[in-house]
Amino acid sequence: xxxxAILASVAILGGVALTFAILIALANKKLKVWExxxxxxxxxxxxxxxxxxxxxxxxxxxxxxxxxxxRQPAQCTQLGGEDIIDxxxxxxxxxxxxxxxVARLLCAGGSHVTLRWAEYRGLETCGAAAAVAAGGKxxxxxxxxxxxxxxxxxxxxxYMNDVGLPVVIPDRCTACGDCVEACPRDLFTIxxxxxxxIVQCKSLLEGxxxxxxxxxxxxxxxxxATDAAPGLIEMKNSLAVIDYSNNELAxxxxxxxxxxxxxxxxxxxxxxxxxxxxxxxxx
Amino acid sequence: MPYKRTFxxxxxxxxxxxxxxxVKIRRLPFPDEVVLPLSQHTGKxxxxxxxxxxRVERADKLAEADGFISAPVHASASGTIxxxxxxxxxxxxxxPAIRIAVERYSPQAARPRIIPRWEGLTPPQIVxxxxxxxxxxxxxxxxxxxxxxxxxxxxxxxxxxINGCECEPYLTTDHHxxxxxxxxxxxxxxxxxxxxxxxxxMIGIEKNKPDAIEAIRATxxxxxxxxxxxxxxxxxxxxxxxxxxxxxKREVPSGKLPLHVGVVVQNVGSCAxxxxxxxxxxxxxxxxxxxxxxxxxxxxxxxxxVGTKVxxxxxxxxxxxxxxxxxxxxxxxxxxxxxxxxxxxxKGTTGVIVLSEAETRRKESFAxxxxxxxxxxxxxxxxxxxxxxxxxAGRYLETEDHHIWDCMLCxxxxxxxxxxxxxxxxxxxxRTAIRRLKTEAAA
Numbered sequence: 001x002x003x004x005a006i007l008a009s010v011a012i013l014g015g016v017a018l019t020f021a022i023l024i025a026l027a028n029k030k031l032k033v034w035e036x037x038x039x040x041x042x043x044x045x046x047x048x049x050x051x052x053x054x055x056x057x058x059x060x061x062x063x064x065x066x067x068x069x070x071r072q073p074a075q076c077t078q079l080g081g082e083d084i085i086d087x088x089x090x091x092x093x094x095x096x097x098x099x100x101x102v103a104r105l106l107c108a109g110g111s112h113v114t115l116r117w118a119e120y121r122g123l124e125t126c127g128a129a130a131a132v133a134a135g136g137k138x139x140x141x142x143x144x145x146x147x148x149x150x151x152x153x154x155x156x157x158x159y160m161n162d163v164g165l166p167v168v169i170p171d172r173c174t175a176c177g178d179c180v181e182a183c184p185r186d187l188f189t190i191x192x193x194x195x196x197x198i199v200q201c202k203s204l205l206e207g208x209x210x211x212x213x214x215x216x217x218x219x220x221x222x223x224x225a226t227d228a229a230p231g232l233i234e235m236k237n238s239l240a241v242i243d244y245s246n247n248e249l250a251x252x253x254x255x256x257x258x259x260x261x262x263x264x265x266x267x268x269x270x271x272x273x274x275x276x277x278x279x280x281x282x283x
Numbered sequence: 284m285p286y287k288r289t290f291x292x293x294x295x296x297x298x299x300x301x302x303x304x305x306v307k308i309r310r311l312p313f314p315d316e317v318v319l320p321l322s323q324h325t326g327k328x329x330x331x332x333x334x335x336x337x338r339v340e341r342a343d344k345l346a347e348a349d350g351f352i353s354a355p356v357h358a359s360a361s362g363t364i365x366x367x368x369x370x371x372x373x374x375x376x377x378x379p380a381i382r383i384a385v386e387r388y389s390p391q392a393a394r395p396r397i398i399p400r401w402e403g404l405t406p407p408q409i410v411x412x413x414x415x416x417x418x419x420x421x422x423x424x425x426x427x428x429x430x431x432x433x434x435x436x437x438x439x440x441x442x443x444x445i446n447g448c449e450c451e452p453y454l455t456t457d458h459h460x461x462x463x464x465x466x467x468x469x470x471x472x473x474x475x476x477x478x479x480x481x482x483x484x485m486i487g488i489e490k491n492k493p494d495a496i497e498a499i500r501a502t503x504x505x506x507x508x509x510x511x512x513x514x515x516x517x518x519x520x521x522x523x524x525x526x527x528x529x530x531x532k533r534e535v536p537s538g539k540l541p542l543h544v545g546v547v548v549q550n551v552g553s554c555a556x557x558x559x560x561x562x563x564x565x566x567x568x569x570x571x572x573x574x575x576x577x578x579x580x581x582x583x584x585x586x587x588x589v590g591t592k593v594x595x596x597x598x599x600x601x602x603x604x605x606x607x608x609x610x611x612x613x614x615x616x617x618x619x620x621x622x623x624x625x626x627x628x629x630k631g632t633t634g635v636i637v638l639s640e641a642e643t644r645r646k647e648s649f650a651x652x653x654x655x656x657x658x659x660x661x662x663x664x665x666x667x668x669x670x671x672x673x674x675x676a677g678r679y680l681e682t683e684d685h686h687i688w689d690c691m692l693c694x695x696x697x698x699x700x701x702x703x704x705x706x707x708x709x710x711x712x713x714r715t716a717i718r719r720l721k722t723e724a725a726a
Contacts, residue, residue: 118609118622121645123705127712133622134375181723184715204369204377 072096110163317590326352359588421552425631448521451614461495471554578607578637667696
C-alpha cells in the first residue's frame with residue numbers, strides 16, 4: 001500500500017476538520033446568546049405541566065418572567081407552599097401572595113331537584129346531549145351531568161357526585177380553565193376562592209316558570225339584592241348578578257331570604273357528595 | 284325514461300309513508316293559544332312590532348325582518364298578545380316568542396288588504412312581496428325564500444328546480460300539496476320564473492308518489508318550459524345538492540351554493556306559499572304538517588296555524604298510543620327530537636313523528652371494523668369512518684381538512700354502520716366544537 005496516499009488523506013481530512021473546528025469556535029464566541037442559568041434551574045422547580053393558569057404561555061415562559069422579576073413565585077397555581085418558598089429562596093425574592101382561584105359551577109340543578117322531560121339516549125357526552133333537545137332536562141341552562149368536565153380535567157380535581165353534578169376539589173384545582181372550555185353550557189367560571197357569595201344558577205326564566213323546572217333556580221325575586229349591601233347585587237335578566245369588585249361587602253346575610261337557595265355562601269368545596277334536599281322541600 | 288335519474292350513493296330506509304299517504308289534508312281548529320318564536324328561519328331573528336296587551340287580527344304583521352336575510356312573523360290567529368318572552372323552541376333552547384291568546388268566537392278573518400297582481404310587478408317588487416309575506420323554505424331548513432329569488436348580479440341562473448322528492452320516511456306533506464293543490468304550485472312556479480327571469484323549470488318527484496306526479500302533470504302550463512321528472516326513490520334525494528345532481532348532472536362545488544351552478548332550488552310547499560300571497564293576500568301563517576308514526580292514534584295531514592303547540596296537534600290526531608316513546612320534528616333521519624310538548628310548530632316544521640319504543644331503542648356501539656359501508660353511503664363522498672375516528676379522539680380541527688363542512692348531517696353513515704357508531708351525531712358535535720374553538724380563538 002502506498003503510505004503517502006494514507007498520509008495525504010489523513011492530512012486533508014485533518015485539515016478540513018481543523019478549519020471547521022476553528023470556524024465553530026469563532027461562531028460560538030461571536031454569536032453566543034447568554035441565557036440566565038437560573039431560568040433552567042427555576043424551570044426544573046416548576047411543575048412543568050404548562051397548564052397556563054398563571055397567564056404565561058407555559059412553565060418555561062413563567063420561569064423567564066420569575067427570573068426577570070416581573071412575577072412572583074406564588075402566582076403558580078399548582079405548587080404547594082414549600083415548593084414556592086424553594087423558588088423564592090433560590091431567586092432571593094419574596095414568595096409573594098396570590099389569590100387561590102378555583103373553577104365554580106354556576107348550576108346546582110342536580111337530578112334530585114330538576115325536572116327531566118325526556119330521557120336522553122345517545123352519545124354519552126355533554127356536547128352531544130346539548131344538541132339533542134337540551135338533553136331532555138327541563139332547564140335549558142342547566143348542567144347536563146355527562147361529565148365532559150371530569151374527562152377533560154388533567155388534575156383529577158373534578159368528580160361527579162350522586163346527583164350528577166361535577167364537584168371541584170379546591171386543593172387540586174389549578175384554575176387552568178379546561179373545564180370552562182369543555183362545558184357546552186358555559187357553566188364553569190374561574191373565580192378567587194375568597195369570593196364566597198355565588199349565584200348557582202344561569203336560568204333566564206322568572207318566577208314560577210323557573211321554579212317548576214328546578215327547585216334551586218334563581219327565580220329573579222330580588223330579595224338578595226335588597227338584603228345585601230348597596231351596589232353588591234344587581235338584578236339582570238331576572239338573575240341576581242354579584243359585582244365582585246365590591247366583594248368585601250359580601251356577607252352570608254344575602255342568602256338568608258332566598259326562597260330557593262340559588263344564592264349560596266361557599267366555604268371551600270361547592271357541592272357535597274350526597275347533597276341535601278332543596279330548601280323548598282325542607283320548609 | 285332511458286336512464287334511471289338519481290344521484291350516486293345514498294340509502295334506502297323503509298318508506299313508512301302508508302300511514303298518511305291516502306289521508307286527505309284537513310284543517311285543524313284554532314287552538315286556544317299560539318306561540319310565535321321570533322326566530323323561525325335561518326338568519327337574524329325578527330324584531331317585534333307589538334306589545335303585550337295588543338289585540339291583533341289574523342295575518343297582522345307582528346315582527347319585521349331585521350335585514351335582508353331575515354323574515355317577518357305574522358299573527359296566525361286573531362286574539363290578544365299575552366306576552367313576549369322566552370318560550371321553549373324546537374331546537375331545545377328557550378327563545379323569545381310572541382304568545383297570542385286566541386279569541387274563541389272570532390271569524391278569524393284577516394283585515395281587508397290590497398292583493399297585488401303579480402303580472403304587473405317587476406322582479407324586485409316580487410322579491411319584496413315575498414319577503415313581506417314571511418315566506419321561508421318549507422322543506423325544513425327555513426331559509427328565507429326571497430333571498431334565493433334575488434341572486435347577486437355575477438351569477439346567472441338558467442334553471443329553477445322544484446323539490447317534490449320528500450325523501451324522508453313517514454312524511455307526506457309535500458306529496459299532498461302536489462296532489463291536492465297542483466294549480467297553486469304551478470302559480471308559485473310562474474311567479475318565481477318571472478322574478479328570476481328564467482324559463483326552464485324542472486320538477487323532481489320521487490316515483491313513490493304516482494298521484495302527485497299525475498296531478499302535477501295534468502296541470503302543466505302550456506306557455507312555460509316546465510318538465511316533471513320522476514326519480515328513483517332514494518334518501519337523501521330531497522337535499523338540494525343531490526337533487527341537482529339527479530336532474531342536471533351538475534355537481535355543486537365544495538363550499539358553494541346551488542346558484543353557483545346556475546340553479547335555484549325551491550320546495551313545492553314554498554311555491555304554494557308564494558302563490559298564496561298573490562292569490563288570497565295572506566302571508567305564511569299556516570302550513571301543512573304530517574302528524575304520523577306508530578305512537579299516534581290517527582295519523583293525519585293537517586293544515587295548522589304556525590305556532591300551534593305540538594300537544595294540540597297530537598290531541599287532534601287522537602292522542603298518543605301506549606307505545607309512544609319519542610316525538611321528532613321533521614323526518615326520522617334528520618329531524619330534531621323534542622323533550623317538551625309545549626314547543627310550537629314553526630314555519631319550517633314538515634312533520635311531527637311519534638316513534639315507538641322499538642324504533643328508538645339504541646343499539647350498543649362497537650369499534651369501527653373499517654368495512655367501508657359509510658363511504659358507499661355518503662352522498663357527498665366524504666370518509667365518515669375517518670372523520671368519526673377523529674371526532675372520537677377530539678381532533679376536531681383536523682376534520683376540516685377532510686371537509687366536515689360539506690357534511691349535511693343526513694345520517695346515511697349512521698344508518699348503514701354495522702357497528703352502530705352514531706357518526707352523524709359525532710359530526711354535529713364536532714362542528715359545534717369547531718365553532719366554539721374558532722370564536723374562542725377570535726376572542
